[in-house]
Amino acid sequence: xxxxxxxxxxxxxxxxxxxxxxxxxxxxxxxxxxxxxxxxxxxxxxxxxxxxxxxxxxxxxxxxxxxxxxxxxxxxxxxxxxxxxxxxxxxxxxxxxxxxxxxxxxxxxxxxxxxxxxxxxxxxxxxxxxxxxxxxxxxxxxxxxxxxxxxxxxxxxxxxxxxxxxxxxxxxxxxxxxxxxxxxxxxxxxxxxxxxxxxxxxxxxxxxxxxxxxxxxxxxxxxxxxxxxxxxxxxxxxxxxxxxxxxxxxxxxxxxxxxxxxxxxxxxxxxxxxxxxxxxxxxxxxxxxxxxxxxxxxxxxxxxxxxxxxxxxxxxxxxxxxxxxxxxxxxxxxxxxxxxxxxxxxxxxxxxxxxx
Amino acid sequence: xxxxxxxxxxxxxxxxxxxxxxxxxxxxxxxxxxxxxxxxxxxxxxxxxxxxxxxxxxxxxxxxxxxxxxxxxxxxxxxxx
Numbered sequence: 001x002x003x004x005x006x007x008x009x010x011x012x013x014x015x016x017x018x019x020x021x022x023x024x025x026x027x028x029x030x031x032x033x034x035x036x037x038x039x040x041x042x043x044x045x046x047x048x049x050x051x052x053x054x055x056x057x058x059x060x061x062x063x064x065x066x067x068x069x070x071x072x073x074x075x076x077x078x079x080x081x082x083x084x085x086x087x088x089x090x091x092x093x094x095x096x097x098x099x100x101x102x103x104x105x106x107x108x109x110x111x112x113x114x115x116x117x118x119x120x121x122x123x124x125x126x127x128x129x130x131x132x133x134x135x136x137x138x139x140x141x142x143x144x145x146x147x148x149x150x151x152x153x154x155x156x157x158x159x160x161x162x163x164x165x166x167x168x169x170x171x172x173x174x175x176x177x178x179x180x181x182x183x184x185x186x187x188x189x190x191x192x193x194x195x196x197x198x199x200x201x202x203x204x205x206x207x208x209x210x211x212x213x214x215x216x217x218x219x220x221x222x223x224x225x226x227x228x229x230x231x232x233x234x235x236x237x238x239x240x241x242x243x244x245x246x247x248x249x250x251x252x253x254x255x256x257x258x259x260x261x262x263x264x265x266x267x268x269x270x271x272x273x274x275x276x277x278x279x280x281x282x283x284x285x286x287x288x289x290x291x292x293x294x295x296x297x298x299x300x301x302x303x304x305x306x307x308x309x310x311x312x313x314x315x316x317x318x319x320x321x322x323x324x325x326x327x328x329x330x331x332x333x334x335x336x337x338x339x340x341x342x343x344x345x346x347x348x349x350x351x352x353x354x355x356x
Numbered sequence: 357x358x359x360x361x362x363x364x365x366x367x368x369x370x371x372x373x374x375x376x377x378x379x380x381x382x383x384x385x386x387x388x389x390x391x392x393x394x395x396x397x398x399x400x401x402x403x404x405x406x407x408x409x410x411x412x413x414x415x416x417x418x419x420x421x422x423x424x425x426x427x428x429x430x431x432x433x434x435x436x437x
Contacts, residue, residue, distance in 0.1 A: 243410055245407075
């Protein structure tokens with residue numbers, strides 16, 4: 001990190017914000033950005049009229065409770081092995097979490113690939129892969145299904161909870177929170193979908209959408225670009241992460257997603273129904289759908305009493321504004337989803353403190 | 357789940373690869389970046405390379421991880437005292 005460059009970028013941001021002369025609210029969509037902004041101390045470097053809102057970009061946080069309960073239901077069956085990314089273990093369902101359930105058939109995997117290996121090693125059990133995450137993890141699930149099909153594995157299934165970032169951003173601007181002035185777009189999702197994917201959103205809502213990486217310089221560069229666009233009243237798509245993100249994205253990953261999944265309306269925890277915001281398996285791959293195989297339906301369930309994660313995820317409330325924050329709800333006894341994941345807005349605020 | 361790490365491909369057989377980041381090695385797949393070669397630096401996310409990146413950027417990220425790790429150790433020591 002070059003200190004002089006950081007200083008110059010901060011100066012640019014300050015100058016733009018002074019010229020704009022009103023409150024500017026920038027939403028960082030990605031949970032990794034939320035944590036990086038705190039960790040790197042960037043929030044304290046910004047002018048007072050530039051407010052950062054933590055958006056719905058942590059897949060653990062936006063996975064609905066009914067999904068968790070369904071995973072728990074499957075984990076209680078002796079004929080299933082649950083293969084899950086580690087982040088999902090602590091998320092509370094209505095009564096318990098996978099961690100508290102502590103059954104031997106719950107296995108942590110680092111990759112969807114490992115879930116396929118489990119299926120090969122345990123032919124007598126059905127391996128259910130807990131398929132959550134945005135466009136970054138969806139291609140891995142697609143590859144896993146492709147392999148399971150190739151190896152004719154009948155004991156591999158996925159419980160599909162994959163979500164699409166763009167429809168959620170669109171829903172936010174379509175009424176949930178029209179005070180969002182710009183988006184700092186997620187770096188790794190953008191590696192897959194490409195920076196051009198934000199173009200319709202930027203044009204329709206006239207909001208800057210700027211893709212940034214996760215280092216201090218890249219984040220500041222992204223914010224400087226956003227402020228400059230607002231100052232010039234020229235909202236568009238920008239990328240300051242061009243070494244990893246191309247305008248078109250990773251076409252192979254995109255075509256794998258399209259081959260196995262199709263967009264559908266569905267719930268995001270805290271946000272409710274997001275039109276086209278979820279993915280489901282295409283019917284020709286229905287045999288790999290765990291929900292279908294076990295005849296499971298996920299019922300809506302209300303958020304825990306008093307939990308304001310929904311407002312936090314929309315950028316309408318700072319975590320500290322929730323009456324449960326730090327009292328009834330803390331990282332070692334989370335009530336709402338934003339406190340569970342280390343990349344959740346509430347957990348980040350709890351750990352690093354609101355700097356203002 | 358969301359953390360992506362830059363790593364060097366040190367072995368490659370079809371789309372199965374061994375990746376190395378700061379001496380840590382693990383198995384990854386290059387299904388999504390079929391042009392990747394041994395010696396290339398890729399961004400690895402949930403066991404899959406999602407793009408190739410340039411060396412300078414990777415080195416900066418490794419340095420950042422090192423700084424975060426040092427910061428974490430300092431915090432731990434501060435908490436112990």
